[in-house]
Amino acid sequence: MHQPWNFESLDALPARIWTELSAAAGDVAHPWRTPVLSTATPSGPDARVIVLRSVDPAARTWTCFSDARAPKMKQASEQPECVWVFYDPRTQLQLRARGRVTVHRDDEVSAAAWAGVPAVNAVNYRRRVAPGIRIGTPSEGWETCGDGESQFGVLRFEAREMELLALNPTGHVRARFLWQSGEGVACWRGTWVAP
Numbered sequence: 293m294h295q296p297w298n299f300e301s302l303d304a305l306p307a308r309i310w311t312e313l314s315a316a317a318g319d320v321a322h323p324w325r326t327p328v329l330s331t332a333t334p335s336g337p338d339a340r341v342i343v344l345r346s347v348d349p350a351a352r353t354w355t356c357f358s359d360a361r362a363p364k365m366k367q368a369s370e371q372p373e374c375v376w377v378f379y380d381p382r383t384q385l386q387l388r389a390r391g392r393v394t395v396h397r398d399d400e401v402s403a404a405a406w407a408g409v410p411a412v413n414a415v416n417y418r419r420r421v422a423p424g425i426r427i428g429t430p431s432e433g434w435e436t437c438g439d440g441e442s443q444f445g446v447l448r449f450e451a452r453e454m455e456l457l458a459l460n461p462t463g464h465v466r467a468r469f470l471w472q473s474g475e476g477v478a479c480w481r482g483t484w485v486a487p
C-alpha cells in the first residue's frame with residue numbers, strides 16, 4: 293500500500309520526498325531503491341543503476357555502496373557534482389536530485405557501513421579483478437580474494453536541489469526545490485515549474 297501523494301501544498305512536498313526515499317532504502321521492492329546515478333567524466337557523462345542503502349533526511353544525505361576500485365568512485369572523487377534519477381512506475385513519479393558526493397574508503401564512514409553488510413553481500417567486494425577490467429570469461433569476474441573491507445567503498449551524497457515530476461491524466465505536476473541555508477534560514481525553497 294503506497295502512501296498517497298498530495299500535490300496541493302508545495303511546501304509539504306520536500307518532507308514527503310524524504311519519507312519516500314527513506315521507505316525506498318528499506319524496501320527491496322520499492323522502485324526508488326534502484327536509482328540511476330549520473331557522474332561526469334573528462335570524456336562526458338556516465339550513468340548506472342545503484343542500490344540506495346541509507347537515507348538521512350535531516351542531513352539531506354543518502355548513501356550507496358560500491359567496489360572502491362569501480363570507475364564511478366574515481367569519477368565521483370574527481371568531479372563530486374552529480375545527478376540522481378529515481379522513477380516509480382506505480383505512481384509515475386520521477387525525482388531528480390543534484391548535489392555533491394563524497395567517496396569513503398578505509399575511513400569511519402566506510403567502516404560503519406561495512407559493519408552492516410551481510411556476509412552474503414560481502415562477497416561482492418571480494419572480487420579479485422576490479423570492475424571494468426577486461427577478462428577472458430565471466431567466471432574470472434567471480435574469483436575472490438581478501439576479506440572485502442579494503443575494497444569496500446561508500447558514496448555519500450548531499451542533496452542541494454530536488455525536482456519532482458508527477459505524470460497525471462488530469463495534468464502533469466512539476467516542482468523544484470533548492471536548499472537554502474544561512475542567516476537563520478535552513479529550508480527547501482520550492483517553486484512550481486512547467487512540466
Ligand SMILES: Cc1cc2nc3c(=O)[nH]c(=O)nc-3n(C[C@H](O)[C@H](O)[C@H](O)COP(=O)(O)O)c2cc1C
Pocket residue numbers: 326338339340341342343344356357358359362363364365423424
Ligand atoms: C539492479 C542493479 C543494482 C545495482 N546495484 C549496484 C550497487 O549497489 N553498487 C554498485 O557499485 N553497482 C551496482 N550495480 C551495477 C552498476 O549499475 C554498474 O554496472 C557497476 O557498478 C559498474 O559501474 P561503474 O563502471 O560506473 O563504476 C547495480 C546494477 C543493477 C542492474
